[in-house]
Amino acid sequence: MKKLMLLMILAVIAVSLCAVIDTQAEISGYHGIVEHRDGKPWLKELWGEDMRLLLAPQSVLDTLGLALADGDSIYVEGIRDKDLMLVGKLWMESGNLNMYWLRDFDLGDIYPGGAAYKVDAQKCIGCRLCVAPCPLGAITMVKGKAVIDQEKCTECGICKDGYGKFKGCPVGAIETK
Numbered sequence: 001m002k003k004l005m006l007l008m009i010l011a012v013i014a015v016s017l018c019a020v021i022d023t024q025a026e027i028s029g030y031h032g033i034v035e036h037r038d039g040k041p042w043l044k045e046l047w048g049e050d051m052r053l054l055l056a057p058q059s060v061l062d063t064l065g066l067a068l069a070d071g072d073s074i075y076v077e078g079i080r081d082k083d084l085m086l087v088g089k090l091w092m093e094s095g096n097l098n099m100y101w102l103r104d105f106d107l108g109d110i111y112p113g114g115a116a117y118k119v120d121a122q123k124c125i126g127c128r129l130c131v132a133p134c135p136l137g138a139i140t141m142v143k144g145k146a147v148i149d150q151e152k153c154t155e156c157g158i159c160k161d162g163y164g165k166f167k168g169c170p171v172g173a174i175e176t177k
């Protein structure tokens, strides 16, 4: 009974931390400088708030030849939700203004699959804490265990490492392959 109560409380907390980005929301564009924080890319706008960039799995970025370095000047178009930015298109301002197309918000990801994040079902205790914070809604519960949809995951790492009030999977069940 106590365990059930605890799970219900955790589920309520998780819902309050809901971070799924509405891909039907309005697309907007931002210009700024890249800065990596804890290995994750952020955009520092010249006049505005910083935002964390949700790009695509590293395998996709490698396929595109897209490597972001601190100090790169870029322009991104996508859907913003507070300080998270799900990127659809990205322009590198170095040289000839290369454009990288990561996703179409009507059709979905352009290069689906291949994400490195997975849940170790042996370790997962089914607490559901990771479900709501995933900005892509890529985590569902199957038979009491979290499962990551490889075609939705951008490898942002939020489920594993946490973000804001959510401190990441409490038992270290989320790993990279």
Ligand code: SF4
Residues within 6 Å of the ligand: 119, 123, 124, 125, 126, 127, 128, 129, 130, 131, 145, 146, 168, 169, 170, 171, 172, 173, 174
């Ligand atoms: S992966 Fe971790 S946070 Fe997600 S349900 Fe399992 S134990 Fe909970």
Ligand code: SF4
Residues within 6 Å of the ligand: 117, 133, 134, 135, 136, 137, 138, 139, 148, 152, 153, 154, 155, 156, 157, 158, 159, 160
């Ligand atoms: S790394 Fe985790 S939080 Fe981020 S998109 Fe993938 S499943 Fe969701």
